Amino acid sequence: MRVPHIALSDLLRRPSPEPSVLTDAPARQVVRHTIGLLILACWFPLIVTAVTSGHLYGLSLSLSTRTRYVAIWTQFTVAAVVFWWLCWLVFARTPLSRVTPRQRLLQRGAAVLAGAAGMYATAPFPIPLAQVVGNDVFGCALAWLALEVCRAHRVPLRVTLPRTAVERLRDWEITQLVLTVCIAGGALSFLLLHLIRWTGAGVPVMKGGQMATLGVDNIGTLAIGLVSTVALEDVVIVAATTALLTAVRRPAWQIYTLVCVPEVLLHAYLGLPAIGMLVFAAGRVWLYRRYGRLLPFLAAHFAFDLVGGGLMLMQALPFWYRPALGFLFGVLVSWFGARVEKAAKPARPDAQPQPAVSDGDTPQPSGHPDPVSTR
Template identity: 40%
Template sequence: MTGTLERTWAGAPAWRLLLSAGGLLAVGCGGSLAACVVHLGGLYGLAETSEAWHRVDVVQAGAAAVAGGWLCWRVLRRTGLPYGQLSPRAAGLGAAAVVCAGASVWTAVPSADPTVWEPVPFAVTLTWLAWEVTRSHGLRLQKQIRLADAAERTRWGQVAVLAAIATAVGGVASTLLTRVLPWAADSSVLPVMQDDQLTVLGIDSLSALGAGAVMVVAVEDVVVVAATIALLRAARRPVWQIYALVCVVEVLLHGYMGAAAVGMAPFAAGRIWLYLRFGYLTPLMAGHGAYDVVHTLLMELPPLARVVMMLPVLAALVWVEWHTESQPPAPVKDDRPQAGPESATAAPDGGSATPDPS
């Protein structure tokens, strides 16, 4: 499979790349996996005690502290704050990192009056951390997008639509499993969640939905898909290992569904393929987040109303596809320098081996 992710430096040993990938997964998914363990225990008849949820809060607070400290360390190393002359830009980045780290830890600590926006600082910190960690290994989380290229803008939109479709496939598969498994298997062996997804996740308002979408996109798209795939590919891991690891992590993150979480494997596999094929992160985030928000809002409506509301969206997508296919893209002027002794050599994985100037 030909990848499109860009690599700017090939000097990191494989063990460092794998260690970074494991660290990002542990920090990003630790709190969610701890919560899934409590939910899954409830499906098997164990009591969801306040002590169990307190342990989940401790895990999340620890993950936030590690993520914040790691982010500050990476920013300090990149900007050289402890050494040399202090530039305004470096000082601003260092201050922003400290603020993000402090806010994520502060909101992760259990309080008597929690708010629905508490996951947002951690999501911002996690996204920035993933960018800093991959950058430190000479990797980019997203292929460069030329906004002046109409064909590339169209491709960005198509990837976003395909990401939404992959999310929908996973949602439909897991929903079908919640209906079929209680009838086909012993519920004491393969239990599934009894309540709807919103109730299980504690989403009871639009603000909670927005905060949850930000957190989900940061964890599942930035860390689990983009950063993990970029680091594993740079470490020369085979593609089947990438698919296996990311699919298993995604299924575990949806463990609150019980055995029906297996239905999220196609959701993970589709997004892996899109990222390996196109190298775009932002359309994955847009398609995933938009589908989650729209689908959640439609869940409150009768089935017929959902179909009626989706028809204009489908009609718009068909029109965009027909319109873009009927007009050939404008040619893009290639102003890159010709190959020569001073040009950048190609990286082994097909990207640019030019060192990152910043």
């Protein structure tokens, strides 16, 4: 993989952007909203993991009619909470004193449609692909809710597209860092998985392949399903949680705990090797706290899971297909990085570009604002 000249070493030496700080919202309310988002994001996936992989931990749960009934109604309840919370936030920020009648109609209508679609998507569909699309719809609705919660607390997530060549180079450098963290966490879990299987230790470990455990049998289903994965994990669990808790000046250990624990639990179907996801989660938290750019996280996580899942799905093919796919991915990354770096050279000044800031465009003074009241 070709690394641009200013990518990793220079990027790591740049100062972190000053985090957004709340000035009028009680810190405890922000923490409650953050925990609420985490519960909405993790509740149903954890139930599914407990049912499908609970035998690894001694749980005697089965896919009975009663269990399916409880799971369906749990997911519907979560979607209903997302619907009402999303509509309440969008309606609250779109009075006629702030927006035009047309803007209010469009934004409120979109919130109602998104929330209703998320509720409808929880229905059991007979076609597996339809179920995957339904999960994507719900995941996108929940991601929008996370954006609205951050916006309500005046901690907007930086989701703007880069407009200049230098900004694109900066985002590409961050994407490489996130991809490196994803590879490190995935490789650690993979090594632990095979080490435990080889030693035969009496600890919980996934039986069979990861794609088979997740019920994915082709690359199309994998790619579509990754939409909900990045929406829940990157937008809600990593970005929103990190941004909100940083804004109320919570200690770093609390932020890392509230992100790493859900990430490990969501990958509990791996068994003990799920602890490798600590690197996967903690590294992304550290990078987001430092750079605060969401789009590179979405792109890197999606690409990593797509290529990694594709390699697993190719196990039935001759072995040389897998290194060929890995080589092709490396060539594409190098080619794209070279193009981004070449485009940024004419526009790049002698000094290094400014780090990302709260509005994504204009550097701000690095003064320290007053802390948030916790009363």
